[in-house]
Amino acid sequence: MNDKTKIKILVVEDDPDMMEQMKVYLESESYEVVAASTQKEAEPIIRPGAFSAAVLDLMMENPDSGFVLSHKIKKMDPKIPVVIVTSVTKETGFYFDKAHDPKAWIKADAIIHKELRFEQLKAELRRLLGAGGGHE
Amino acid sequence: MNDDPLPVHQLDVLIVDDEAGMRAGAERSLEGFSVPLPEFSETVTFAVRSAATGEEALAQLKAKTPDILLLDYKLPDMTGIDVLAASSSGDFLTIMITAFASLEVAVTATKRGAFDFLAKPFTPEELRATISKAARSIYLHRKARRLEEEKRQVRFEFISVLAHELKSPLAAVEGYMHLMKERMKGPELEAYDSMIERSVTRIGGMRKLVMDLLDLTRLESGKKKRALEPVDLVKAAGLAAEAVASLAEAKKVAVEVKVPAGLAMTADPGEVDMILSNLLTNAVKYNKPGGRATLELERAGGSVAIRCTDTGIGMTEEELAKLFGEFVRMKNEHTRNIDGSGLGLSILKKVVKLYGGEVKVRSKYGEGTTFELTLKDAPVPATVEAAR
Numbered sequence: 001m002n003d004k005t006k007i008k009i010l011v012v013e014d015d016p017d018m019m020e021q022m023k024v025y026l027e028s029e030s031y032e033v034v035a036a037s038t039q040k041e042a043e044p045i046i047r048p049g050a051f052s053a054a055v056l057d058l059m060m061e062n063p064d065s066g067f068v069l070s071h072k073i074k075k076m077d078p079k080i081p082v083v084i085v086t087s088v089t090k091e092t093g094f095y096f097d098k099a100h101d102p103k104a105w106i107k108a109d110a111i112i113h114k115e116l117r118f119e120q121l122k123a124e125l126r127r128l129l130g131a132g133g134g135h136e
Numbered sequence: 137m138n139d140d141p142l143p144v145h146q147l148d149v150l151i152v153d154d155e156a157g158m159r160a161g162a163e164r165s166l167e168g169f170s171v172p173l174p175e176f177s178e179t180v181t182f183a184v185r186s187a188a189t190g191e192e193a194l195a196q197l198k199a200k201t202p203d204i205l206l207l208d209y210k211l212p213d214m215t216g217i218d219v220l221a222a223s224s225s226g227d228f229l230t231i232m233i234t235a236f237a238s239l240e241v242a243v244t245a246t247k248r249g250a251f252d253f254l255a256k257p258f259t260p261e262e263l264r265a266t267i268s269k270a271a272r273s274i275y276l277h278r279k280a281r282r283l284e285e286e287k288r289q290v291r292f293e294f295i296s297v298l299a300h301e302l303k304s305p306l307a308a309v310e311g312y313m314h315l316m317k318e319r320m321k322g323p324e325l326e327a328y329d330s331m332i333e334r335s336v337t338r339i340g341g342m343r344k345l346v347m348d349l350l351d352l353t354r355l356e357s358g359k360k361k362r363a364l365e366p367v368d369l370v371k372a373a374g375l376a377a378e379a380v381a382s383l384a385e386a387k388k389v390a391v392e393v394k395v396p397a398g399l400a401m402t403a404d405p406g407e408v409d410m411i412l413s414n415l416l417t418n419a420v421k422y423n424k425p426g427g428r429a430t431l432e433l434e435r436a437g438g439s440v441a442i443r444c445t446d447t448g449i450g451m452t453e454e455e456l457a458k459l460f461g462e463f464v465r466m467k468n469e470h471t472r473n474i475d476g477s478g479l480g481l482s483i484l485k486k487v488v489k490l491y492g493g494e495v496k497v498r499s500k501y502g503e504g505t506t507f508e509l510t511l512k513d514a515p516v517p518a519t520v521e522a523a524r
Binding site for chain 1: 304307308311312314315320321330331334338
């Protein structure tokens, strides 16, 4: 596949092992990964056309890094799908459930709880970027 | 006793006696009586209820558990022992009142949990003295229970942090194994080199954590066997420097050791190595390329003073304040790629304490950190003394 046709995905993750594994999986699905390991590193990447979807770790240098980045991405282009990956729910018993409709305030399209199953991430991205997504 | 024992000012006393005069007398004796308990920063007063028969007593006990039960042995419908046997909750302190203080009654009552005895007839002073003793005992029990609860809480937190610390390397290694199993990078083994290397590193980190944890539990339980002997500090410092040499080379940090010739102390060689290696490893790990780590030892009266200085990344005031906590690892852009169990300084502090010393830290963000500590010679065992 030619690089120009590859869908670019911004992955922001501070755990180097998690990042590496996510990269391998997404690249095997023919996505191109734009990587950033901190909120600070990711912020300048948020530009129109830089990526078509984003996968964000929630807690990085700030406990709400993922939310902040998601907010910025959605402000730039609300059509870009954002998936937030977090283990917060498990560790704090703090749930973002449907009843509270997380999308309303977090502005992410999906929240995946760690331990992340890559199959699940793949499925979410396909769904979000799929037929209806039609971004780019 | 209720679940939340603090602060209680008034203890509930139930008097069970078939003689109205006794009940009234006891109530009068305790009315306005107070017991100061300065060690618990409280003064205790008493609210008194009474019952004339065993049945009445049981009904009152069922309605509300008192703190102290003053129980006559000889009641019209049953004995005091029967009352104790029939009451389901034993969570009160019982003082038996008996006219004939027979040994048999005493033994049975004690088996049933009686705390003390009052022989009839008793003076108001005797009653008050017995009640004071009971109040003090109640407070001591509550304090012990509270301490136990706190201990349980600390243990629980420690275990949950530990579980988390082990979970993340496990998840990383598991993830790499899956990638390899699926041959995600094709059939060539070389393609997986970095994954294998990362897996080995993360497993090494887990191993270090488990070893540190064992050290820490041995230190805390006091079960670590100590072998005290004269330790050649020149040699010990040299060994510690050797141990960090490869790490220092990789990080391009110069390591310098300054120890006056012949410096020695009485100590456990393993503990000395733990201290010196820990200091030097940190000084190298949290350094900058081209930096320097200096370990200096000198005799200061009955102690050995140790100073370890680095020209590293340093810490902010905020970071310094939480430095010695268990599993505390400074998370910032400089430390992101530095591995550690988060137990090193907890261990250091505990070992240094064995030598009557404490660890002092000075640090300047971006410039470096200095650890200073003094170790007193361990008490010399007779055999070593004789060998000198």
